Every structure is written in C-alpha cells, then in structure tokens.
Amino acid sequence: MDISNSEFEVLQALWRVHPADAQTVVDELNKEKSWHEKTVKTLLGRMVKKGAIEFEKNGRSYIYSPVLEVEAYQVQESQSLIERLFNGRIAPLVTGFAKNKNLSKQDIDELKNLIDNWEQKND
Amino acid sequence: MDISNSEFEVLQALWRVHPADAQTVVDELNKEKSWHEKTVKTLLGRMVKKGAIEFEKNGRSYIYSPVLEVEAYQVQESQSLIERLFNGRIAPLVTGFAKNKNLSKQDIDELKNLIDNWEQKND
DNA sequence: GGTAAAGAATTACAGGTGTAATCAATTTCG
DNA sequence: CGAAATTGATTACACCTGTAATTCTTTACC
Numbered sequence: 001m002d003i004s005n006s007e008f009e010v011l012q013a014l015w016r017v018h019p020a021d022a023q024t025v026v027d028e029l030n031k032e033k034s035w036h037e038k039t040v041k042t043l044l045g046r047m048v049k050k051g052a053i054e055f056e057k058n059g060r061s062y063i064y065s066p067v068l069e070v071e072a073y074q075v076q077e078s079q080s081l082i083e084r085l086f087n088g089r090i091a092p093l094v095t096g097f098a099k100n101k102n103l104s105k106q107d108i109d110e111l112k113n114l115i116d117n118w119e120q121k122n123d
Numbered sequence: 124m125d126i127s128n129s130e131f132e133v134l135q136a137l138w139r140v141h142p143a144d145a146q147t148v149v150d151e152l153n154k155e156k157s158w159h160e161k162t163v164k165t166l167l168g169r170m171v172k173k174g175a176i177e178f179e180k181n182g183r184s185y186i187y188s189p190v191l192e193v194e195a196y197q198v199q200e201s202q203s204l205i206e207r208l209f210n211g212r213i214a215p216l217v218t219g220f221a222k223n224k225n226l227s228k229q230d231i232d233e234l235k236n237l238i239d240n241w242e243q244k245n246d
Numbered sequence: 247g248g249t250a251a252a253g254a255a256t257t258a259c260a261g262g263t264g265t266a267a268t269c270a271a272t273t274t275c276g
Numbered sequence: 277c278g279a280a281a282t283t284g285a286t287t288a289c290a291c292c293t294g295t296a297a298t299t300c301t302t303t304a305c306c
Contacts, residue, residue, distance in 0.1 A: 004293055008207075022253075038296050041254070046293090060253055060302060074208050075219050081204050082220070084131075085197050090220050091233035096198050097205070097213050098237055108241055110214035111234055114221055118231055127263055145283075161266050164284070169263085183272060183283055 003052055009033070010043045011066060011073075014053060019065045021058070126175055132156070133166045134189060134196075137176060142188045144181070 003011060013028040014020065020028075026040045044064060047053045055062035068076070086092050094111075103111075126134060136151040137143065143151075149163045167187060170176045178185040191199070209215050217234075226234075 002292095006294060036296060038298095039294075042294085042296075045255080062254075071219065074216070075223050077204060077208055078216050078220055079224070081200060085200055089230065090217060090226070091230045091237075093197070093201050094213060094217060094234060095237055096194065097201055098241070100198050101202070103213070103237075103241055105245075107212065107214045108238055111217065111238060114214075114218055114226075115231055115234060115238075118221070118226055122228075125262095129264060159266060161268095162264075165264090165266075168285080185284075 003047070003050070006039075007043050007047050007050075007052070010040060011047065011052065014064060014066050015070045019056075019063045021061045021063055023061075025064065126170070126173070129162075130166050130170050130173075130175070133163060134170065134175065137187060137189050138193045142179075142186045144184045144186055146184075148187065 010025065010029065013025050017024055017028045022041050022044055023037075025044065026035075026037050029035055029040060044053065048055060048064075051067060053064050053066050055064045057063075066073075082088060082090055082093060133148065133152065136148050140147055140151045145164050145167055146160075148167065149158070149160050152158055152163060167176065171178060171187075174190060176187050176189050178187045180186075189196075205211060205213055205216060
C-alpha cells in the first residue's frame with residue numbers, strides 16, 4: 001500500500017490522463033522528465049501488483065486507472081502525516097507551517113470560511 | 124537525508140530521551156515494541172551515517188542526539204507534503220482534513236487565534 | 247501464413263531497508 | 277592477569293527501489 005517516489009510520479013501523471021494506456025502515460029510524463037518507456041512500464045506493473053492502480057484489457061494493451069482519486073489520496077496522506085507527527089491534531093501543523101512560510105490572504109479567507117461553516121453546524 | 128520507517132521510530136524514542144546512549148534508547152523503545160538490541164543499534168548507526176543523528180564518545184559508549192529537534196522535523200515534513208500534494212498551499216489540506224475528521228473546538232480556537240495574529244500584522 | 251512491430255512479463259543489478267548475528271575491541275570482575 | 281561481559285563495527289540476507297534490457301506473446305502487414 002506504500003508508493004515509492006518514482007511510482008508516485010507515474011501516479012500523478014496517471015491522475016492527469018486516466019484512463020490511459022501505458023504509452024499515453026509515458027508521453028504525459030515525458031512532458032516534464034525523460035524516463036525510459038521500459039522504466040515507466042515497470043512502475044505501472046509494480047503499482048498494479050500493489051493495488052494502487054488497476055487496468056482493463058483492450059486488445060493487446062492495458063488501460064490503466066488509479067484506484068484512489070487524487071482527493072482520497074491527499075486525505076489519506078495528510079491524515080497519516082498528522083497522526084505520525086502531530087498526534088492527530090491539525091492546528092499545530094498549521095501553526096508550525098505559518099511560522100515558517102507566511103500565509104496568503106487567500107489562505108486566511110479559506111480558513112475563515114471553514115471556521116464559519118463549522119460554527120454554523122456546531123454550537 | 125531520507126529516514127526510513129524503522130529509523131523514524133528510533134528517532135522518536137531518541138527525541139524523548141536524548142542525549143542518551145544506545146541502551147537507553149533500546150529501553151525507551153521497548154516500552155512500546157520489542158526490537159532486538161542489535162536492530163536498534165544498526166538503525167542508530169545508519170542514522171549517524173545519514174547525518175540525522177550525531178554522537179559524542181563517552182568512554183566505551185556513544186551518547187546520541189538528534190540533529191533536528193522535533194519541531195524542525197515537523198516543519199520539514201509538513202512542507203514537503205504540502206508541496207508534493209497540495210501545490211504548496213495549506214488551506215486545501217485543512218479543508219480536506221476537516222471534511223473527513225471533524226475539527227474540535229480546540230482546533231477552531233487555535234485557528235482563529237492564528238488568523239487574528241495574521242490580521243494584526245498584515246493589512 | 248510468416249515476419250516485423252508492439253506490448254506486457256520476466257530478468258537484471260546496484261543500492262536501500264528490516265531485522266539481526268557474528269566479530270572485534272575494550273572494560274571489568276574475580 | 278585472564279575470562280567474561282559490554283559495546284560498537286562488520287557481515288548477512290531477503291525484499292524493495294530505481295532504472296532499465298531481454299524475452300515472450302500477440303497483432304498486423306506484406
């Protein structure tokens with residue numbers, strides 16, 4: 001269930017173009033970096049074996065899709081980080097982040113919005 | 124510069140007890156899990172080689188300390204996640220998190236506080 | 247229908263990881 | 277002083293990762 005760094009790059013490309021055959025993924029990836037076709041296919045195969053992506057046959061070739069959509073993956077990864085490093089609490093993450101990188105007005109507005117919603121639902 | 128999962132467990136124990144010799148780290152770890160002393164020492168050695176921890180000699184044994192304090196490590200890891208997955212923006216992380224796990228009153232208060240501070244400094 | 251092209255499966259190989267065991271050096275206890 | 281115990285260093289070994297090359301299979305063209 002653990003994706004390696006290289007596998008993750010392929011997964012990101014697949015999110016942009018799925019469903020797609022291997023060659024399409026290779027082409028999408030090669031807009032940015034230049035990985036050998038064989039390398040990309042190995043990584044697709046490894047992710048299939050891990051259950052991170054799946055495929056349907058279409059004649060001679062496979063049509064790949066990610067098992068998790070990008071939003072689900074984001075949630076999974078952020079919760080894992082927050083549990084591992086922040087004892088499950090999100091506010092300290094935000095505070096620590098804000099100490100090092102200044103928040104933008106857009107960030108502040110989005111956070112305010114979130115808080116407003118929360119307050120309407122709860123209390 | 125990349126810490127493996129097992130190494131990270133050892134590092135967390137070391138944060139709690141540092142500066143400490145190997146045996147102290149082993150004992151601290153064995154409160155929770157039961158790793159062989161040899162395993163822990165291997166991991167300490169590997170982290171020294173990677174520059175994640177350092178030591179001073181004390182007679183026959185080494186006294187280990189983490190190079191990064193836990194706060195610095197938290198910042199480093201959260202920024203890395205935010206860049207990889209959220210294009211460098213933190214608000215979407217919080218929004219996604221809040222969609223799946225409800226925020227607590229404490230979280231909301233801390234976020235409000237952060238926003239107040241921000242508004243006093245900027246605009 | 248046989249051969250080339252294309253795609254997937256298998257193999258390769260060095261370096262990292264999990265999990266120790268063995269070796270070597272040093273200290274300490276009898 | 278010599279044997280035992282302790283501690284770090286070296287070695288082990290299977291599985292994962294990065295990065296492909298080679299082999300096998302199927303399709304498509306001549």
